[in-house]
Amino acid sequence: MTADLRALKIGVLVPYTNTNLEPDLMLMRPEGCSLHFERLGDYDIDEIPDSSQMARLGASDLTETLRLISGVRPKAVLYGCTSATLTHGTGFDRDLAAKIKAGSGAISLTAAGSVVAALKALGARKIGFSSPYVGQINDEAVAFLADEGIETVARADIGRNLGNYGQGELTPDEVFDLALRVNQPGVEAIVLSCTDMRSVEAVARIEKETGKPVVTSNQAMIFALCRALGLPRPDGAPGRLFERL
CATH class of the missing domain: 3.40.50.12500 (Rossmann fold)
Structure with missing residues (x-):
């Protein structure tokens, strides 16, 4: 484990009305990592977030979003919306993770995949x-x-x-x-x-x-991140899942 508390930069893509992903990840932040958030749009704030709205979010163009998050030179990028890929299926989820990896140069983990x-x-x-x-x-x-x-x-x-x-x-x-x-x-x-x-x-x-x-969803992303980077269980991470690290 690195002694530098900010040695590993972790990018997180978060839907723009989401207010709990950031506090959750800060609570569970692995030692040696800093978290950097970029917001996602392309859904209607006034509509019920149903299948069509979430599928629209999942299919949105991430070119500019990935350009911006790449500015912090992240080691990993987390895609922080579960339903945006659940609505498309497993193949889409894997393809999106691959696109994020290609566009950011970082390890890519989706919420659903995690x-x-x-x-x-x-x-x-x-x-x-x-x-x-x-x-x-x-x-x-x-x-x-x-x-x-x-x-x-x-x-x-x-x-x-x-x-x-x-x-x-x-x-x-x-x-x-x-x-x-x-x-x-x-x-x-x-x-x-x-x-x-x-x-x-x-x-x-x-x-x-x-x-x-x-x-x-959020706990699983931190688990997958720790496993991908070889990090120990964070102090703030709850659940028996982390016994599997």
Whole structure:
């Protein structure tokens, strides 16, 4: 581990209405890394972030975004929206990661790809899936995971359409309750999908209550980052997932 607290520059691409990805990543920041954020647009702030809106975000042109984040000479770039690639499928997710790598010259990790990597590291093939998404995105998420050999045994959403700020306004207590709804027999791990949901703060409590590992979008990206760079578990990173480093 390097003694220089800013030796490794990590770029993060974050949807422009997302208010929780940055605090979460700062909480879990690996020692020796500095985080540098660039915002993503190309979705309608006044519309429900449904499948079409998130697919539009995923397909948006990143040329200028990557030019700007490349200015910090990042070692890795994280793509911080899970649903933007869940809506397109696994092949799109891998292709987007490759494009980001080519455009930034850095290791590239997507939120959706990191969730899959985290589940495979845990050996979890049957999951409970919880999210604040509208129904169609949840259908697409289940299909995405199935393509990776992961079966969704139970799933839950918040039960109402949330706007672009509504997802980020859910409390950790609401996230806890959402997670417990998928704690059913046969579930080997609980997934909390969405980089703007305050899941990281609830991980330890959920794992204590259910006895099952929890994977969140933001936690999974930090796990994948640490594994890619050979970094130890960050002090602020919660969950049994980090025992796999």
